[in-house]
Amino acid sequence: MNRKVAVVGAGSWGTALGVLLAEKGMNVSLWARREECVREINEQRSNSHYLPDIVIPENITATGDLEAAVKDKEMLVLAVPSQAVRQVLRQMAPVLGDQLAVINTAKGLEMETGLRLSQVMMEELPGPLKQRVAVLSGPSHAEEVSRHLPTAVVATALEKQVAEQVQDLFMAPSFRVYTHSDLTGVELGGALKNIIALCTGISDGLGYGDNTKAALMTRGLAEMARLGVAMGAELMTFAGLAGMGDLVVTCTSMYSRNRRAGIQLGQGKKMPQILKDMGMVVEGVKTTRVAYRLSRDKGVEMPITEEAHQVIYEEQNPREGVANLMLRDKTEEWR
Amino acid sequence: MNRKVAVVGAGSWGTALGVLLAEKGMNVSLWARREECVREINEQRSNSHYLPDIVIPENITATGDLEAAVKDKEMLVLAVPSQAVRQVLRQMAPVLGDQLAVINTAKGLEMETGLRLSQVMMEELPGPLKQRVAVLSGPSHAEEVSRHLPTAVVATALEKQVAEQVQDLFMAPSFRVYTHSDLTGVELGGALKNIIALCTGISDGLGYGDNTKAALMTRGLAEMARLGVAMGAELMTFAGLAGMGDLVVTCTSMYSRNRRAGIQLGQGKKMPQILKDMGMVVEGVKTTRVAYRLSRDKGVEMPITEEAHQVIYEEQNPREGVANLMLRDKTEEWR
Numbered sequence: 297m298n299r300k301v302a303v304v305g306a307g308s309w310g311t312a313l314g315v316l317l318a319e320k321g322m323n324v325s326l327w328a329r330r331e332e333c334v335r336e337i338n339e340q341r342s343n344s345h346y347l348p349d350i351v352i353p354e355n356i357t358a359t360g361d362l363e364a365a366v367k368d369k370e371m372l373v374l375a376v377p378s379q380a381v382r383q384v385l386r387q388m389a390p391v392l393g394d395q396l397a398v399i400n401t402a403k404g405l406e407m408e409t410g411l412r413l414s415q416v417m418m419e420e421l422p423g424p425l426k427q428r429v430a431v432l433s434g435p436s437h438a439e440e441v442s443r444h445l446p447t448a449v450v451a452t453a454l455e456k457q458v459a460e461q462v463q464d465l466f467m468a469p470s471f472r473v474y475t476h477s478d479l480t481g482v483e484l485g486g487a488l489k490n491i492i493a494l495c496t497g498i499s500d501g502l503g504y505g506d507n508t509k510a511a512l513m514t515r516g517l518a519e520m521a522r523l524g525v526a527m528g529a530e531l532m533t534f535a536g537l538a539g540m541g542d543l544v545v546t547c548t549s550m551y552s553r554n555r556r557a558g559i560q561l562g563q564g565k566k567m568p569q570i571l572k573d574m575g576m577v578v579e580g581v582k583t584t585r586v587a588y589r590l591s592r593d594k595g596v597e598m599p600i601t602e603e604a605h606q607v608i609y610e611e612q613n614p615r616e617g618v619a620n621l622m623l624r625d626k627t628e629e630w631r
Numbered sequence: 632m633n634r635k636v637a638v639v640g641a642g643s644w645g646t647a648l649g650v651l652l653a654e655k656g657m658n659v660s661l662w663a664r665r666e667e668c669v670r671e672i673n674e675q676r677s678n679s680h681y682l683p684d685i686v687i688p689e690n691i692t693a694t695g696d697l698e699a700a701v702k703d704k705e706m707l708v709l710a711v712p713s714q715a716v717r718q719v720l721r722q723m724a725p726v727l728g729d730q731l732a733v734i735n736t737a738k739g740l741e742m743e744t745g746l747r748l749s750q751v752m753m754e755e756l757p758g759p760l761k762q763r764v765a766v767l768s769g770p771s772h773a774e775e776v777s778r779h780l781p782t783a784v785v786a787t788a789l790e791k792q793v794a795e796q797v798q799d800l801f802m803a804p805s806f807r808v809y810t811h812s813d814l815t816g817v818e819l820g821g822a823l824k825n826i827i828a829l830c831t832g833i834s835d836g837l838g839y840g841d842n843t844k845a846a847l848m849t850r851g852l853a854e855m856a857r858l859g860v861a862m863g864a865e866l867m868t869f870a871g872l873a874g875m876g877d878l879v880v881t882c883t884s885m886y887s888r889n890r891r892a893g894i895q896l897g898q899g900k901k902m903p904q905i906l907k908d909m910g911m912v913v914e915g916v917k918t919t920r921v922a923y924r925l926s927r928d929k930g931v932e933m934p935i936t937e938e939a940h941q942v943i944y945e946e947q948n949p950r951e952g953v954a955n956l957m958l959r960d961k962t963e964e965w966r
Binding site: 434435436437439440441443445446447448450463467469470472473474475476477499504505506507508509510511513514515517518521534535536537540541542544545548549551618622623626627628629 | 769770771772774775776778780781782783785798802804805807808809810811812834839840841842843844845846848849850852853856869870871872875876877879880883884886953957958961962963964
């Protein structure tokens with residue numbers, strides 16, 4: 297297969313996916329926002345800020361011109377932060393036409409609207425492309441994918457045929473892609489898991505152990521699934537790679553910015569300072585706000601998300617947050 | 632509540648649970664197999680081999696006399712290795728009578744019979760006690776429980792009332808106990824997760840990353856659930872504390888002997904040598920054998936367990952095992 301592909305966004309994940317596709321022999325057009333990043337990729341074959349130690353293959357060409365990057369490409373891969381998806385699509389829409397698939401890889405919900413990103417895409421993409429929206433998700437740290445460590449993810453789309461094209465596009469010996477039929481569930485799994493990653497980070501920052509973390513992850517996945525089902529997702533999706541799998545990897549790895557931000561919260565640092573020092577987007581912070589609002593709207597009980605919201609936005613002491621969770625009335629596990 | 636309680640087995644978990652109950656004000660009779668362990672607990676108030684750095688409270692009395700330990704106690708807690716459960720029960724059965732609950736905390740399946748441990752208990756316990764079999768399970772490293780790090784577990788039994796008594800027995804500010812109605816699922820979750828912990832250990836030993844581990848855990852939980860449902864368990868149990876929760880903690884913590892054994896396998900060491908050097912029971916080794924046999928008998932597809940069986944018992948190269956899993960035909964996630 298030798299598709300003409302554009303990857304929009306040259307952060308860690310966009311770069312890693314671009315490298316993966318280039319190694320499969322494709323010519324990849326990679327859009328980067330910052331001019332010095334474009335230059336570094338094209339001239340030095342590296343992207344040192346986001347993916348140090350990786351050599352960028354010659355068949356990747358970086359550009360700062362979004363329209364030129366995506367024009368006449370068969371497959372588009374979006375790898376920009378969640379809150380930038382709408383704006384980037386709006387900007388590229390005029391030159392889009394008969395793409396086979398527009399694949400989002402960001403994990404979040406739109407802050408103002410609470411929409412899933414595929415819904416944002418359908419609002420912004422021109423006519424026939426609305427039906428060719430796809431999502432790639434699952435437990436996949438960019439750093440590890442670029443080092444060819446075995447990884448398994450899911451591809452989903454409105455139409456099965458599109459999901460299968462995405463599967464074919466990315467499938468590689470160390471990168472196993474399963475198709476999945478539940479677009480809503482896959483997107484919510486990827487977005488909501490960042491809230492729980494923040495919370496397990498807080499727990500780690502407070503000095504709690506693996507037991508605490510496992511309990512937060514398990515009960516966290518349960519409340520993710522509750523909200524998901526209320527929003528039309530299938531329960532089983534949350535037990536899969538885009539749910540549990542992504543949750544596990546995000547909660548246990550130091551690569552996760554959400555977890556690292558949580559650790560600092562647990563150690564007593566304040567949120568605005570943490571975000572300033574990290575200098576990268578921490579998706580879970582905004583997702584917590586959106587999910588908290590959604591849980592209220594839908595009447596879904598989400599005790600962990602609620603405590604996270606209090607800690608992030610109301611300056612609640614995180615140790616009290618954990619105590620609140622531990623001291624609820626005794627009960628059955630699945631009620 | 633001031634129950635007379637016996638804890639049978641003074642390994643890490645038996646000791647930690649004894650300490651938890653003693654701290655709730657109960658008088659605990661703790662049976663240890665080795666005479667020097669009995670003496671160390673009673674005279675030095677420590678159990679340095681299994682739970683270093685913990686002071687054993689004065690209201691724990693250790694004894695090497697099994698019958699004396701359990702006689703006239705209202706609640707019995709079993710904390711011996713899986714393969715010793717039948718023999719220990721047989722030895723104590725003559726002095727048992729009107730206990731309120733006999734609670735197993737070991738996680739495994741009986742090697743010769745493939746039985747769950749509650750089934751073994753029902754075979755060996757005298758008349759009315761057969762209905763008072765209970766199980767405590769979930770993500771709970773002994774070392775962390777003894778340090779009061781927040782922990783959440785499940786209690787299950789044949790009869791709801793017995794499960795609630797177990798919940799009341801153990802519930803503490805840092806130790807949250809949920810009741811659960813699916814005895815079969817809770818037991819299988821606790822037993823089968825050790826296979827996957829061995830496998831993620833192998834993956835770590837081979838130098839693979841968090842992506843690989845998350846994929847193994849997710850697909851591993853799926854095959855645990857498949858076997859479980861075929862044996863009468865409820866699917867949702869595997870998404871709970873006794874399934875996913877325990878799996879997560881066992882696969883990510885260095886406390887897990889199963890994981891540590893797997894790491895050494897991945898690094899190229901042979902199984903008999905690993906077991907000899909560790910000098911403690913590694914439950915997952917025997918569980919792999921039993922589960923492999925069960926999956927054959929029931930016609931349940933368990934590709935990860937199958938590869939684990941090949942690596943442990945047939946000296947297959949572990950790197951080939953992972954490659955076999957990655958290169959299967961492309962497919963949907965839930966088929």
